[in-house]
Amino acid sequence: MSDEEPIIRDWCGIPAVRGSRLTVLHIMDHTEAGRSTEWIAEFYRIPTADAQAAVDYIRQHHEELLPRYLKALERNRRGNPPHINAILAKSHEKLMRLKAEIDRRREEAGNARVAR
C-alpha cells in the first residue's frame, strides 16, 4: 500500500481508515445496518471519500471480515464478569438516592419561587 491510500493496517493489523482510529469493523456496524456512506462520514466526522473507501473495502472483503466482526460483537455483548456486575449494581441504588435528593431539592426550590 502507498502512504496515500485511505485504508491502512492499524497497530493491531486491522484494516482502518488512515488517521482516524476507525477500523473497518466500526464502519461495518453501519454498513450492516444499511446506513449510507454520507451518514457514516457525518457520524464519524471523516471525509466522505474516506468513508467511501472503507465501504468499498468492506464490500470487497466482506466474507473474510464478517467472522472477525461477529467475534468482536459477541465479545462486547458478553459484557462484564459477574463479580464486576455485582459491584456496579451497588452504585445504582446510590445514584437513584442522589437523583431523588436532587429532584426533591429542585421541587422545593420551585415551590419556594411560586410562594414568593
Next chain:
Amino acid sequence: MRGLLADVNAEGYLQALMRVCRGPGWRGLWLELRVPVFTFDDLSIDRELADSEIWAFCQREGLVLLTDNRNEEGEDSLGATIRSRNAVESLPVVTPADARRLLVDRAYCERAAIELMEILMDIESRRGAGRLFIPRET
C-alpha cells in the same frame, strides 16, 4: 478524575448518551456529578497514537476513556494494554456493550447512560476494574 474522554470511534455514541444525561429527568443529576467531557480535538490528541499510548495518556491525565475500541489482539491493542498494565489505581475504560443499539433503542441508551453516570459517580472505587461494559445486561 479530570473528566471523560470520548475516543474518536465513540464520539457519536457519546452524543447519544449525553442526550439522555443532559435531557429531561437526568439533567440535574448530570450537573451534580460535574464531569467535564472532552473529545480528542478538545485536547489536541494525535489520532495516530496507538491504543497503549492513549491508555497511558488517560491514566496520566486522569481521564476515563469512553471507547468503542474492540482491539484485543496485538501487543499494542487496548485489551493487551489493560491486561498487562492495569493496576489497582488505574482508571477504567468504558465500552458500549452494543454500540449499534445505542442509536436505535432509546430505553437501551438510557440504561447505558445511567450506568455511565453510576461509574463516574463512584469512579474512585472503580479504579483497577480494567474495561467496563455498559449497560451491564443486554
